[in-house]
Amino acid sequence: MTTIAFIxxxxxxxxxxANLVKxxxxxxxxxxxxxxxxxxxxxxxxxxxxAPAAIKDAEVVITMLPAGKHVLSVxxxxxxxxxxxxxxxxxxxxxxxSARKAHAIAAKHGLGSIDAPVSGGTGGxxxxxxxxxxxxAREAFAKAEPIxxxxxxxxxxxGEAGAGQAAKICNNxxxxxxxxxxxxxxxxxxxxxxxxxxxxxxxxxxxGQCWSLTTYCPVPGPVPASPANRDYKPGFAAALMLKDLxxxxxxxxxxxxxxxxxAEATQLYQLxxxxxxxxxxxxGIINFLRxxxx
Ligand code: NAD
Numbered sequence: 001m002t003t004i005a006f007i008x009x010x011x012x013x014x015x016x017x018a019n020l021v022k023x024x025x026x027x028x029x030x031x032x033x034x035x036x037x038x039x040x041x042x043x044x045x046x047x048x049x050x051a052p053a054a055i056k057d058a059e060v061v062i063t064m065l066p067a068g069k070h071v072l073s074v075x076x077x078x079x080x081x082x083x084x085x086x087x088x089x090x091x092x093x094x095x096x097x098s099a100r101k102a103h104a105i106a107a108k109h110g111l112g113s114i115d116a117p118v119s120g121g122t123g124g125x126x127x128x129x130x131x132x133x134x135x136x137a138r139e140a141f142a143k144a145e146p147i148x149x150x151x152x153x154x155x156x157x158x159g160e161a162g163a164g165q166a167a168k169i170c171n172n173x174x175x176x177x178x179x180x181x182x183x184x185x186x187x188x189x190x191x192x193x194x195x196x197x198x199x200x201x202x203x204x205x206x207x208g209q210c211w212s213l214t215t216y217c218p219v220p221g222p223v224p225a226s227p228a229n230r231d232y233k234p235g236f237a238a239a240l241m242l243k244d245l246x247x248x249x250x251x252x253x254x255x256x257x258x259x260x261x262x263a264e265a266t267q268l269y270q271l272x273x274x275x276x277x278x279x280x281x282x283x284g285i286i287n288f289l290r291x292x293x294x
Contacts, residue, residue, distance in 0.1 A: 055081065176265040
């Protein structure tokens, strides 16, 4: 079994760390928020006073932090102090450029590293069924794979440094665009006198079929487990969708890729967030498109 440092024990990090403990690993955890440390302790994580203390004896270091600036500042702090041969895994969703910088910091100190963002939300983190999309050298990925397993439903090696983050933002750009498309179709159906269920029954078995329709249907009824049935309680909050769409736009501008629908989706989610949608599920954008108050 492995000694793992886990830094960033928030909504995602805590249940992920709990699954590592359940798998028999020793997990040394740190977060800035004391309440999160209490939860971690209850889950069997050995709580440490700061990040350098957490990584002291760790063979693997996992970070699950809000954004690129947090990951880079934590890496600058701990990479020089890490044990020889330690493997750094960053599972936060961050911009591709910061991900590559994080790899470079690790490499400068002789450490293996992968970027390994996840899809599946807090439900997947709790159930241990997250999809990990990894970027980095094959050797580092091979070392990371068995560590990720207790937290994962699927683990995909996407390519070199930053490829995991690239896969994540491309996937979530599809998701943001498709949720708006599905929502617009329901709003149009309402105006045309077509019932939600009838549209669902046709589109879910026709060429309009997609995850935003069949798993996360933005109207209550057709998919009982979707957030629409619980007043758009997240789920995947609109604020996080906006964050990922902005990362995709930044990457598109940097790489010179044309993503006009990605740009439009970013603007719509920006407005939806500004008008009170930020804390609600991202499928609640249907209410904004309909012109309802959130
Ligand atoms: P969160 O805000 O709940 O957790 C982040 C944690 O990092 C916080 O507890 C914060 O205190 C801690 N932190 C910040 N700076 C720190 C530092 N210097 N040292 C130690 N701890 C520090 O966020 P989350 O929902 O757990 O998301 C984490 C990452 O995963 C984000 O990048 C997010 O985009 C991504 N993500 C989230 C979801 C989701 O559904 N919540 C799904 C997929 C990916």
